[in-house]
Amino acid sequence: MGNDLNHQVRLAARPTGLPGPEVWEHTSEPVPEPGEGRFVVRVSHVSLDPAMRGWMNEGKSYAPPVGIGSVMRALGLGEVVASNHPGFAVGDTVTGVLGVQDYVETDGSGLQKVRPTAEVPPERYLALLGMTGMTAWFGLFDVGALKEGETVVVSGAAGAVGSVVGQLAKIRGARVVGIAGGPEKCSWVTGELGFDAAIDYRTENVSQRLRELAPDGVDVYFDNVGGEILDAVLGRLAMHARVVICGAISQYNSDSGMQGPRNYMNLLVYRARMEGFLVGDYVDRWGEAGTELAGWLAEGRIHSREDVVDGTVDDFPEVLLRLFRGENTGKLVLRLRRD
Amino acid sequence: MGNDLNHQVRLAARPTGLPGPEVWEHTSEPVPEPGEGRFVVRVSHVSLDPAMRGWMNEGKSYAPPVGIGSVMRALGLGEVVASNHPGFAVGDTVTGVLGVQDYVETDGSGLQKVRPTAEVPPERYLALLGMTGMTAWFGLFDVGALKEGETVVVSGAAGAVGSVVGQLAKIRGARVVGIAGGPEKCSWVTGELGFDAAIDYRTENVSQRLRELAPDGVDVYFDNVGGEILDAVLGRLAMHARVVICGAISQYNSDSGMQGPRNYMNLLVYRARMEGFLVGDYVDRWGEAGTELAGWLAEGRIHSREDVVDGTVDDFPEVLLRLFRGENTGKLVLRLRRD
Numbered sequence: 001m002g003n004d005l006n007h008q009v010r011l012a013a014r015p016t017g018l019p020g021p022e023v024w025e026h027t028s029e030p031v032p033e034p035g036e037g038r039f040v041v042r043v044s045h046v047s048l049d050p051a052m053r054g055w056m057n058e059g060k061s062y063a064p065p066v067g068i069g070s071v072m073r074a075l076g077l078g079e080v081v082a083s084n085h086p087g088f089a090v091g092d093t094v095t096g097v098l099g100v101q102d103y104v105e106t107d108g109s110g111l112q113k114v115r116p117t118a119e120v121p122p123e124r125y126l127a128l129l130g131m132t133g134m135t136a137w138f139g140l141f142d143v144g145a146l147k148e149g150e151t152v153v154v155s156g157a158a159g160a161v162g163s164v165v166g167q168l169a170k171i172r173g174a175r176v177v178g179i180a181g182g183p184e185k186c187s188w189v190t191g192e193l194g195f196d197a198a199i200d201y202r203t204e205n206v207s208q209r210l211r212e213l214a215p216d217g218v219d220v221y222f223d224n225v226g227g228e229i230l231d232a233v234l235g236r237l238a239m240h241a242r243v244v245i246c247g248a249i250s251q252y253n254s255d256s257g258m259q260g261p262r263n264y265m266n267l268l269v270y271r272a273r274m275e276g277f278l279v280g281d282y283v284d285r286w287g288e289a290g291t292e293l294a295g296w297l298a299e300g301r302i303h304s305r306e307d308v309v310d311g312t313v314d315d316f317p318e319v320l321l322r323l324f325r326g327e328n329t330g331k332l333v334l335r336l337r338r339d
Numbered sequence: 340m341g342n343d344l345n346h347q348v349r350l351a352a353r354p355t356g357l358p359g360p361e362v363w364e365h366t367s368e369p370v371p372e373p374g375e376g377r378f379v380v381r382v383s384h385v386s387l388d389p390a391m392r393g394w395m396n397e398g399k400s401y402a403p404p405v406g407i408g409s410v411m412r413a414l415g416l417g418e419v420v421a422s423n424h425p426g427f428a429v430g431d432t433v434t435g436v437l438g439v440q441d442y443v444e445t446d447g448s449g450l451q452k453v454r455p456t457a458e459v460p461p462e463r464y465l466a467l468l469g470m471t472g473m474t475a476w477f478g479l480f481d482v483g484a485l486k487e488g489e490t491v492v493v494s495g496a497a498g499a500v501g502s503v504v505g506q507l508a509k510i511r512g513a514r515v516v517g518i519a520g521g522p523e524k525c526s527w528v529t530g531e532l533g534f535d536a537a538i539d540y541r542t543e544n545v546s547q548r549l550r551e552l553a554p555d556g557v558d559v560y561f562d563n564v565g566g567e568i569l570d571a572v573l574g575r576l577a578m579h580a581r582v583v584i585c586g587a588i589s590q591y592n593s594d595s596g597m598q599g600p601r602n603y604m605n606l607l608v609y610r611a612r613m614e615g616f617l618v619g620d621y622v623d624r625w626g627e628a629g630t631e632l633a634g635w636l637a638e639g640r641i642h643s644r645e646d647v648v649d650g651t652v653d654d655f656p657e658v659l660l661r662l663f664r665g666e667n668t669g670k671l672v673l674r675l676r677r678d
Contacts, residue, residue, distance in 0.1 A: 062608045231599070245603070258601045259599065261600070261603060262598065264599055264613070267614060268585070268615030268616065268617065273613065276605075278607065
């Protein structure tokens with residue numbers, strides 16, 4: 001690999017609020033050589049996910065925090081460029097946790113092989129055909145237990161997961177209201193994605209609009225944002241509603257701690273449940289969901305939009321902030337060029 | 340019924356904070372005569388329940404608000420003293436929604452006949468053998484889906500519902516930690532009721548004590564109080580925990596609105612669910628639960644404690660406040676004497 005270097009972005013300090021440049025360290029080291037039974041991946045795509053903000057915090061959670069001085073954890077996609085592993089050959093494309101770096105040396109644990117084509121670009125395996133699509137699928141169908149004819153509300157509706165959730169709900173025969181920030185996102189979800197309605201939380205009164213758009217109440221709420229919007233939807237539940245907790249992006253960078261849902265007692269009034277999940281728990285069933293998603297994609301019944309930013313690993317800190325500023329539509333991906 | 344009068348307590352205004360004397364109106368009117376197909380009950384016992392505070396508020400909930408000027412809604416027990424109803428005879432004892440008044444004229448809808456004995460006093464039909472016991476039963480076994488060997492935490496542990504919940508959990512083979520206010524309540528639940536441990540939230544650090552008492556996490560939390568205690572338990576969930584929302588007495592008289600559970604994202608971390616319920620939804624199955632509760636009571640495997648206050652309907656406003664001051668142990672009941 002000649003004079004190439006492995007550029008890496010490491011966590012230098014735990015952020016409070018939005019993670020600024022001061023929390024990152026940019027390092028480089030020689031490109032690794034594969035050990036026995038191992039291989040080296042050249043990373044081509046880095047996934048940017050709201051969950052990353054949680055991984056940067058200290059304390060117990062579903063995944064250990066990224067260590068100070070460690071390469072930032074990230075899902076990604078790349079090509080095998082050197083291999084001493086019988087199951088992975090040079091030229092294979094793999095996806096999984098690769099980190100914010102140009103190269104990773106690995107035994108392949110947790111990585112899957114994928115086959116991008118002219119019709120299916122590699123970044124789609126980080127979006128609809130990857131963990132994003134799986135999250136939408138299992139959250140809506142398994143945790144949300146969606147039934148035909150129900151009313152679904154999804155927040156972060158123009159985001160990676162939300163945009164898939166709404167489309168899946170339409171395929172399953174639900175009525176779908178998306179909540180998103182700004183007129184472009186709202187018209188994208190109702191226009192291209194076929195949601196029945198959208199609420200622009202930046203300019204509209206969410207509670208008032210929900211009264212109009214979900215007059216019989218909300219059967220399934222898929223929550224990506226938390227905060228005031230969660231409370232507004234809790235104020236509009238249908239009997240036996242299911243509130244699926246996928247994320248809380250409005251809260252992740254708060255300086256004043258998390259805001260709890262003040263309207264949670266509506267869970268009692270409407271005999272409803274609020275439930276969290278992690279897509280990793282469904283890994284045994286990913287094949288089932290992936291086959292169906294790929295089929296619907298091929299039939300044109302569902303769209304996958306990737307918001308691809310070209311750059312280097314050094315651009316990661318700035319691209320990450322787009323997520324928290326609501327600047328992405330669809331799945332945000334950093335596609336690496338080598339300078 | 341001679342010169343007797345029907346004394347009544349009516350809601351005169353909607354309270355903010357604790358309901359003081361200014362929200363009540365004391366009225367009296369002639370004792371009613373039964374219409375065709377109807378009968379008159381002389382109320383002997385009035386049930387005092389945290390839910391009453393919610394019924395006093397305006398706005399949509401699971402039950403309509405008590406109207407301004409209406410007799411305050413209350414569960415109770417009484418004797419039929421005049422009847423034109425083929426199914427209810429003079430001398431029958433009935434329980435159901437009777438209101439805070441000496442007499443009620445009714446067609447019997449929603450009322451059940453019960454048979455107090457020397458061993459089972461009438462007030463027990465408002466406690467273990469009434470809605471209180473049913474609430475504990477269906478909340479713990481149905482919504483909480485308790486399994487043998489699990490760890491249960493219950494707040495309001497010395498209260499009407501909480502004291503039954505802990506005993507049911509013990510019978511089912513669980514480890515039980517109660518949270519209550521004050522050393523007497525704590526030693527009552529561990530001593531007489533057989534809870535494994537108790538936390539005095541007034542003097543102990545609940546989070547710290549839960550770390551010690553539930554080292555492997557809390558499988559089922561039965562919440563009667565909300566607020567800081569709910570947050571503390573959410574910080575200590577076991578994987579796939581169930582949080583049963585029965586009430587939120589710490590919040591009902593708040594001037595600053597409800598406090599939402601800031602730790603709700605632990606529902607995601609622990610793939611847990613939080614669910615509310617209303618015991619009225621289980622009315623078809625009350626017989627099943629009631630038979631078993633009565634059996635355990637007869638066998639001495641479970642205790643019912645009623646905190647009986649003797650007084651008149653005019654004492655209702657002051658007795659109600661005992662609930663919100665945490666002054667009752669077990670089920671709070673006002674036993675009516677006629678002055």
